[in-house]
Ligand code: UDP
């Protein structure tokens with residue numbers, strides 16, 4: 001029987017913590033009752049430097065339910081992606097399979113069972129995907145969907161409408177731990193791990209209590225980080241803009257020369273306008289090219305694993 005760890009990053013979640021703990025303990029009990037997970041499965045709360053009573057509540061939950069509730073306290077606020085990473089890396093040596101979920105219970109805890117079923121059918125990563133976003137405000141919905149579109153345009157492989165509600169097997173967590181980069185964008189990393197994956201669908205609910213810890217500023221930072229960590233396309237876009245402007249400089253030259261010979265110009269205008277277009281284009285190309293090399297250096301210094309071997313078939317020979 002496999003041991004499940006439910007990893008929950010928490011930042012200033014005093015209003016929801018006890019509710020979340022209760023709901024998730026119920027999920028564990030149900031799954032244990034149905035013989036789908038090990039009796040020693042647990043919830044791992046990661047306190048991401050909360051400034052409220054979150055940690056005291058986690059300690060209290062742990063005191064009352066020592067077997068089922070565990071906690072990790074980070075020394076300061078590092079943000080959702082890093083808090084979740086800390087949780088997954090802590091959990092990976094203590095469980096066989098993990099499910100990550102937000103503390104606010106916006107993601108449907110009832111599909112965890114479906115995730116576990118898919119895991120038993122051989123999936124290593126199961127994505128929780130939102131069916132629709134009725135409960136999100138118009139603003140959040142459009143910005144979030146714009147985010148997935150821009151990511152796709154930039155060539156970053158992500159699962160559409162999947163946030164960080166996901167099941168990972170132990171070997172998927174182990175492979176994930178090999179990604180040593182410090183700019184983490186989990187939704188971009190997970191699809192590069194490989195293995196068999198699947199999705200479960202659910203309707204996203206309202207926050208149980210408290211308010212969003214992801215204001216627009218943090219969302220933009222996440223989007224920018226996602227793009228810049230996975231794509232050097234912005235650089236090549238700059239370079240291509242340079243090429244287009246350089247081509248335009250030919251048209252500008254024709255126009256400037258015609259104006260010059262028809263004598264309708266102020267002295268000096270022709271040479272000025274020609275230099276502006278030509279040099280502008282050239283400069284953009286040069287900047288873009290430098291950027292592309294920096295992009296390569298950036299990708300190299302991440303030291304990402306280049307592949308993930310799943311199985312090796314070989315005949316075992318007797319030891320010499
Ligand atoms: N969170 C975190 N650190 C932060 C911000 C958020 O650990 O700096 C956690 C938060 O407690 C929650 C999850 O990340 O469990 C998602 O945050 P939230 O629900 O506020 O985001 P939203 O659903 O509004 O996008």
Ligand code: MG
Nearest residue numbers: 102104106207
């Ligand atoms: Mg939320």
